[in-house]
Amino acid sequence: MDKSNLRRELNAARASLTPEQLRANATKVRETLLDQPWVQMAGLVACYWSVGTEPETHGLVFALWKHGATVILPVLQADNDLDWAVYDGPDTLAPGRFGIMEPIDARRGVDAVRTAALVIVPALAVDRRTGVRLGRGGGSYDRALDRVGPNVPTVALLHEGELRDDVPSEPHDRHVRFAVTPAGLTRLM
Template identity: 50%
Template sequence: MTGPQPCQGAAKVAARDQLLTARRRRPLAEVGAAARAIADGLLATPEVRRAATVAAYVSVGTEPGTTALLDLLADAGKRVILPVLLPDNDLDWAVYRGPASLAPARRGLLEPLGEPLGVDAVATADVVLVPGLAVSTGGLRLGRGGGSYDRALARVPVGTFTCVLLYDDEVLPEVPAEPHDRPVTAAATPSGVVRVRPG
């Protein structure tokens, strides 16, 4: 019998390395096309169409891009809130008011300059969009390992549309998971929005 946490921890590190390497190799044209397709797919979902508040994030590097998505959400009349990384790796939130409202922050991130809303602000969102490296068909998300989004997702009411933005080949039959990992309900990929079943 193996102890799940040490083995799963090592498996997560290996999986992250493979997924990050694959992302670094993606051509910029593919990254841009994927961002547009993901934005179109998300904006067509009933959950996003009827949402008043959307919690999202600013993509970095070769993550599926969110730059256009943020502006399209705002142009559609949505209140968009973005994370602000706190010293303990928890996430505060502030309202997005266009590209000029973003400023460089720790770890190469861009964060909103607005008034902090508090860590519980994510619970007010009708839709929560999160980054990740992969997701299982059962809804388990593999993140970068800081635990920030697991904490944030723990505050989100059950039944909220929670969606990770990924490339098509990052939706997998399973991913390494630990007890603290919080599931999501969907994955947005260039091919469309895939409903996954948490648990």
């Protein structure tokens, strides 16, 4: 299946999830992730502020911040690359490009993700064999993941059925080392 058709299929499946299912999935994903010692010890975490039917990260970002981690969130630039800024609580966000909430703190630059001890990214699907993630098609997170060191845990948050064996890839696609679904954590590499 090509990327466009797979994206359509996955977005349709996400659209069929009820608000109750989305909340339950978010809770399971957040608890699974927060139970990992390497997550608990991460001092600087790059994450994202979820939108729509993405696995919800608002509670995760807040929990990481309350437990003492410095959390940086992306700021989408005009060229679709990601700048980063520090999250300092729920009152420090404002709508950015496309209405996506982003921190109002000073921008840290596209290379700020290099300093993260943990990187959590969105994905529509991840290939369980290779760790290649399928995003929305803008390449923003592929560029960000390209800046992350080889030993830094990179994690994609998914709904059930999105960890697959058939995710198409191209040379620019980047992989993640872990995927978290409501069923649990999967090490990919």
